[in-house]
Amino acid sequence: MIDATPDQALSLLDHQLQLLQSSPGLAEELPPIMLWGPPGVGKSSIVRDLAKRQGVGFLDIRLSQREPVDLRGLPVPDSDRGAVDWLLASEWPRDMASRGILLFDELTAADRSLQVAAYELILDRRLGDLYRLPPGWLVVAAGNRGEDRAVAQTFSSALANRFCHLNLEADLEGWARWASGQGLHPDVIAFLRFRPECFFDMEGGVEQGWPSPRSWTRVAQSLRHGTHLPDSVQALMVHGLVGQGAGTEFLAFRDWALALPDLEAMLAGCGPIEIPERADQRYAFCSGLAHTLWRGSGEGDRQGDVLGKRLGRFFAISERLSSDFATLTLLDAMQGPDEATTQARTQALMGHEAFESWAQRHGRVFSEHLQAQMTAIPTQTDTMPLDEEALDA
CATH class of the missing domain: 3.40.50.300 (P-loop containing nucleotide triphosphate hydrolases)
Structure with missing residues (x-):
């Protein structure tokens, strides 16, 4: 088959x-x-x-x-x-x-x-x-x-x-693109890109919680709706959904993610651009940056100064990333909850004046990524896997 x-x-x-x-x-x-x-x-x-x-x-x-x-x-x-x-x-x-x-x-x-x-x-x-x-x-x-x-x-x-x-078969990058467009919690997306082995695993006990696309989606949804819960209760929820092993790894990763710089301040131009050195924090940084971009940005006003400045700052930040991380971040930022929103976000990003400078630095990797999509069955979320060694270079 x-x-x-x-x-x-x-x-x-x-x-x-x-x-x-x-x-x-x-x-x-x-x-x-x-x-x-x-x-x-x-x-x-x-x-x-x-x-x-x-x-x-x-x-x-x-x-x-x-x-x-x-x-x-x-x-x-x-x-x-x-x-x-x-x-x-x-x-x-x-x-x-x-x-x-x-x-x-x-x-x-x-x-x-x-x-x-x-x-x-x-x-x-x-x-x-x-x-x-x-x-x-x-x-x-x-x-x-x-x-x-x-x-x-x-x-x-x-x-x-x-x-x-x-x-x-479970497809992490396809799920990650969809999750980004749906506004699911960026810590979950970032963790699974950092530890793809935890995305789907039926090797352990499956009579209780175990890692799958469905259970990770529920983790992301539960975190979004359970921000008022004590950390210990959130931990119980995570372990109950994906099991002890994957849950413990995710919670440890999230502790590092919570130490990230203030992404909202960066996008608003109120803080310096700080790129994390640790690989796990860079994954969290990129997912969080794409997730934060459209929050409170006046997205409905495509010509608005607020959105234009945020997009300019977004490109200034992502230009400082390696090409693989920058491509990952831009593709996540393009995703929306539906086809119309995805198209509008893509046009806003690629039509911004700062995109040309970004493309001069990262355009080759970005083009290779898009070309890989075109050679596969074309879909809105299909992506090629990232090269872990290249990302850490």
């Missing part, structure tokens, strides 16, 4: 969804995508986020929580005709002009009888003669593999042969 990053899977799903929009007649020809991968890697969130971004319907079917009758419908006897009709659930989309994604999540957790009940809808996009899935709806499935220590049933050859199978 071929490995794919979440961004690559997202690109393929987006491509199929766009094909159905322009040519609904292709519905019978496009193979449904089956996303395989360990828990917490983001299989279902990819599909849900795509539906939200495209403004289409989304229907999440958990077969492990269903009975076969939930799919096929209830039998209703018709004594006059001496026959039985089927009463289908109202959740199935009826509008033939509608668009959406039908996700059979945790498909591998369902037993064979439920998988068989789903065959007809997955294979033929229909339920008997009573229901046909509108052509604008994309069929997707997701599930865990047998080695993931999660509930997983085997697939029949008939069902497996219908899908296009993708094995999702």
Whole structure:
């Protein structure tokens, strides 16, 4: 089975969804995508986020929580005709002009009888003669593999042969770009770039908290909403989400990150530019700089003096960084919570007068990074891994 990053899977799903929009007649020809991968890697969130971004319907079917009758419908006897009709659930989309994604999540957790009940809808996009899935709806499935220590049933050859199978792997840089755009806590992003081995690890006990993209996202969200909690309670929360080992490393890293210079004062021009010497603090510095840039900056006023001065100061600071760190910081600063914000931030940064001077110093590494993105499946967040030795040089 071929490995794919979440961004690559997202690109393929987006491509199929766009094909159905322009040519609904292709519905019978496009193979449904089956996303395989360990828990917490983001299989279902990819599909849900795509539906939200495209403004289409989304229907999440958990077969492990269903009975076969939930799919096929209830039998209703018709004594006059001496026959039985089927009463289908109202959740199935009826509008033939509608668009959406039908996700059979945790498909591998369902037993064979439920998988068989789903065959007809997955294979033929229909339920008997009573229901046909509108052509604008994309069929997707997701599930865990047998080695993931999660509930997983085997697939029949008939069902497996219908899908296009993708094995999702955890992608730190793709997640970091997304996390930056979502405004997640910069200490988490910085730590995982410094210690990428802690991003995803199923080697230890997985019956309690363990490191995964999902659990680190929850750490970042919990820190943002739990600033009023005592440090000891925050530590319990971190350990409960990602486990003792990774949690202890992160909290030690965060102690160093809290000793960073005042980034807000730097961006406001009220303090000197101070670049940390330690590698771990430089990671925290870069993530924090990109995160702080847009806070209280008057971002909505693109021509405003406040934003222009902050951007100028941002470039003055990042010019002092090595090219790999400067590129990392600029790419993080470009990210927004949605496509429109990302585009606006990118235009503001690259259109600023100080960008030319920045590009003269760091442009080669920045161009190489963008070129690497273009040779892969193009997505908003796809990035190449950073060279640790080059960063420390």
